[in-house]
Amino acid sequence: MLEEYFIPAPHVGKYAKLFRYNEGDMAILLLHGFNSSEKIWLPPRDLGRFSVARKLADKGFSVWLLRFSDSLVADIKNLALHDFNTALELIERIEGRRVFCIVAHSMGGIVFRYFLQKYGRKHHAGDLSRGILLAVPNHGVSPFFFLKNSDSMDAWVFQFLLLIENKSLVSLSNRVFFQMMDRSSLMREINASEKVLHPDLVWYNAIGIKDIFVTRGSASFSEDELKRAGVREYHEEEFLATHMDNAFQFLRSLYDPILRNTFSREEHRKMDKVLRRTVETLEYLVVPPIYRSKACFEWWFKGLFTS
Numbered sequence: 001m002l003e004e005y006f007i008p009a010p011h012v013g014k015y016a017k018l019f020r021y022n023e024g025d026m027a028i029l030l031l032h033g034f035n036s037s038e039k040i041w042l043p044p045r046d047l048g049r050f051s052v053a054r055k056l057a058d059k060g061f062s063v064w065l066l067r068f069s070d071s072l073v074a075d076i077k078n079l080a081l082h083d084f085n086t087a088l089e090l091i092e093r094i095e096g097r098r099v100f101c102i103v104a105h106s107m108g109g110i111v112f113r114y115f116l117q118k119y120g121r122k123h124h125a126g127d128l129s130r131g132i133l134l135a136v137p138n139h140g141v142s143p144f145f146f147l148k149n150s151d152s153m154d155a156w157v158f159q160f161l162l163l164i165e166n167k168s169l170v171s172l173s174n175r176v177f178f179q180m181m182d183r184s185s186l187m188r189e190i191n192a193s194e195k196v197l198h199p200d201l202v203w204y205n206a207i208g209i210k211d212i213f214v215t216r217g218s219a220s221f222s223e224d225e226l227k228r229a230g231v232r233e234y235h236e237e238e239f240l241a242t243h244m245d246n247a248f249q250f251l252r253s254l255y256d257p258i259l260r261n262t263f264s265r266e267e268h269r270k271m272d273k274v275l276r277r278t279v280e281t282l283e284y285l286v287v288p289p290i291y292r293s294k295a296c297f298e299w300w301f302k303g304l305f306t307s
Contacts, residue, residue, distance in 0.1 A: 002065075005094075007086045009069030011078040016069040018087050020094075022057035027091055027099045029064045031084070033106025033135075034176055035072045036244070038065035040105065040291050050292045052103065059301075064091055064099070071107060076179050076186060080115040088124035098127035101304060105291050106214065106243065107176060109136030114190055116198040131201045132300045135243050135290045137214045138205075138221065139191060140182030182218070196221060199230035204300040208241035208290045237299055241290040 007016040019038055030041045030052065042065075043051040056063045066087045068079050092098050104112045112131065121128050179186040190196070197203055207219045216238070226234050260268055290296055 005090060007069070007083060007090065009074075009078075009083060011082055012070045012074045014069045016083040016087070017067040018090055019065040019067070021053045021063040021065060022061065023095075024057065024060045024062040026101075027062040027064060027095055027097060028056055028101045028103060029066060029087065029091065029099045031066055031102065031104040031108030031111060032068070032071065033108050033244070034180060036106070037071075038067045040244070040289070041065055050288065050294045050297065052291060052297060055297060055301075062095060068108075068111075071176060073175050073177075076107070076110055076114060076176055079176075080111045081118060084111055084115050085119070085124070092124050098124060100127050101130035101132065102128065103132040103134065103300075104136060105134045106136060107180060109133040109138065110180070110186075110190065113138070113197070114186075116201075117190060117193050117195055120198065121200060128198075129201060130304060131198070131203045132303075133203070133205045133219075134296070135206065135208050135211050135214045135219065135241075137180055137182075137218045138196075139218045140184065140187040141180050141213060141218060142182050195229050196225050197229050197231050197234070199232060202233045202303060202306065203231060203235065204303050205234070205236045206241075206290060206293075206296050206300065207236070207238045208243055208293075209238050210241060210287050211243040211290070213243045235300075235303065237296075239290060239293050239296045239299075240287055241293040241296060242287055244289045244291075 003020040005018040005020075007018060009016050017038075021042070030038070032038055032040055041051065041053040043054045053063050053065065064087070066083065068074070068083050071079070088099055102112050112133075113136075115125070119125060178184055181187065205219065205221070207216050208214070220236060221234070263271065288294075
């Protein structure tokens with residue numbers, strides 16, 4: 001059973017939640033992404049599906065999971081300097097030692113990078129030595145992705161809103177969605193710094209080949225960026241993986257209207273549940289989301305023991 005700790009988050013009037021999945025020798029903290037939760041790391045009910053939290057626990061690590069107070073409309077800066085910072089402090093207080101590794105998916109990696117640029121390895125982050133980035137949009141997501149995948153004018157609307165936000169005429173900076181765009185003021189700030197990555201950490205940056213949201217161009221760092229930051233050890237690899245569990249939602253949009261018009265509400269609910277498990281299990285076997293990729297895990301896990 002998960003140990004649960006509440007972290008008041010006055011910046012959104014909610015709570016962040018910190019969970020301890022396993023008590024072990026060294027502490028690792030896992031961060032989820034945009035509009036997600038700690039559940040991406042936990043063992044799913046479907047047999048055979050891979051779980052990072054379970055695997056780390058089996059290896060004897062102390063595994064911690066952070067659920068951000070709001071990963072949809074909050075300010076990433078507050079998630080970094082409050083939710084994440086407080087979680088590090090709480091883990092140190094409970095365990096009597098500091099976290100040595102952060103594993104971050106998508107937006108969680110931006111939170112992590114922003115924190116390091118502001119605080120570095122001070123205070124409760126003093127023992128950090130490993131940074132694992134999984135499908136992190138380090139250079140932002142292009143709003144024209146939506147134009148390419150839609151007949152609407154959404155991308156142009158996003159561009160206009162980003163222009164307003166960057167000119168500080170209207171503050172949209174409290175919206176994670178806009179902050180993740182490649183031309184947002186946050187992305188400009190975080191990538192304008194010489195220290196795009198902290199130089200004293202060993203970095204592993206995993207990219208999903210089938211990721212339609214975060215491209216290699218967005219996730220990858222150039223040699224010039226790494227040299228300018230003074231990064232001593234950096235590893236990057238591509239994996240046959242998607243960004244997140246997404247096939248079910250697409251298929252559901254096709255079959256759901258038929259089920260609703262054919263079966264009762266209770267029958268529809270039961271069939272929907274069965275179909276979800278079936279599709280997600282098949283999706284995992286063919287092309288898993290990057291946080292459930294066994295190959296990806298084995299790649300960066302080896303790096304936890306290098307000098």
